Amino acid sequence: MTRIAIVYFTESNVTEKIAEAIVSGIKQEDGITVILHRIAGQEIIEGRFENPELFQQLKSCDAILFGSPTYMGSVSAQFKAFADASSEYWQEQEWADKISAGFTTGTGLNGDQSSTLQYMSTLASQHGMLWVNIASSYGVENNKLNRLGCQLGVVSQATKGSVHEVDLATAKHLGRRVAKLTLRLNE
Numbered sequence: 691m692t693r694i695a696i697v698y699f700t701e702s703n704v705t706e707k708i709a710e711a712i713v714s715g716i717k718q719e720d721g722i723t724v725i726l727h728r729i730a731g732q733e734i735i736e737g738r739f740e741n742p743e744l745f746q747q748l749k750s751c752d753a754i755l756f757g758s759p760t761y762m763g764s765v766s767a768q769f770k771a772f773a774d775a776s777s778e779y780w781q782e783q784e785w786a787d788k789i790s791a792g793f794t795t796g797t798g799l800n801g802d803q804s805s806t807l808q809y810m811s812t813l814a815s816q817h818g819m820l821w822v823n824i825a826s827s828y829g830v831e832n833n834k835l836n837r838l839g840c841q842l843g844v845v846s847q848a849t850k851g852s853v854h855e856v857d858l859a860t861a862k863h864l865g866r867r868v869a870k871l872t873l874r875l876n877e
C-alpha cells in the first residue's frame with residue numbers, strides 16, 4: 691500500500707481546508723493510505739516539537755506534504771518547530787527519495803506566500819526528497835487553476851476564512867499529481 695502523509699499547521703482552518711482538498715485529489719487514485727497530521731500546540735514543549743510516533747509513521751511513507759499558513763513571509767513557528775525536529779532524521783537521510791510538495795495560505799494576494807513554499811522546498815531538499823510543483827500555467831483564459839500564479843506549490847489567499855474555489859481546485863490538482871507520481875515511483 692502506498693502511503694502519503696500531510697503534515698500541516700493551521701490556526702483558523704484555512705490551511706486545513708487546503709489539506710482536505712489535497713486529500714480529495716489523492717483519493718482520486720486507488721491504493722493509497724493518507725495520514726493527515728495537524729500540528730498541535732501540545733506537541734511543542736519548551737519550544738521543541740516532540741512526537742516520535744509521528745516521525746515513525748513518516749519514515750514508512752512514500753510521500754510527505756508540508757502545509758502552513760504564511761506568517762511574516764515564511765512558515766509559522768509551529769511548523770518550523772516540526773521542521774527543526776526533523777533534523778534528527780537528516781543525517782541518515784531517512785526521507786531521501788520520498789516525494790514532497792507544499793501548500794500555504796495568506797490574507798495577501800501577494801503576501802509573500804511563495805517565500806513559504808521556497809522554505810518548504812529547501813526543507814525537502816535538505817532531506818533529499820523529490821519536490822513536486824503544480825505543473826499548471828497561469829494567466830491563461832479559462833484556466834481554472836493557479837489563479838495566483840505560483841508554480842512551486844499551492845498558494846491560497848483567504849479573507850475571513852473563506853477559501854477561493856480555484857485555490858481548492860489547485861490543491862485537489864496537486865493532490866492527484868502527487869498521488870500519480872508516487873504510485874509511478876512505487877511501480
Ligand SMILES: Cc1cc2nc3c(=O)[nH]c(=O)nc-3n(C[C@H](O)[C@H](O)[C@H](O)COP(=O)(O)O)c2cc1C
Binds near residue numbers: 759764
Ligand atoms: C503572525 C501572523 C503573520 C502573518 N503574516 C502573513 C504574511 O506574511 N502574509 C500573508 O499573506 N498573510 C499573513 N498572515 C495571515 C495568515 O496567513 C492568514 O490569516 C491565514 O489564512 C491563516 O491560515 P490558517 O487559517 O490556516 O490558520 C499572518 C497572520 C498571522 C497571525
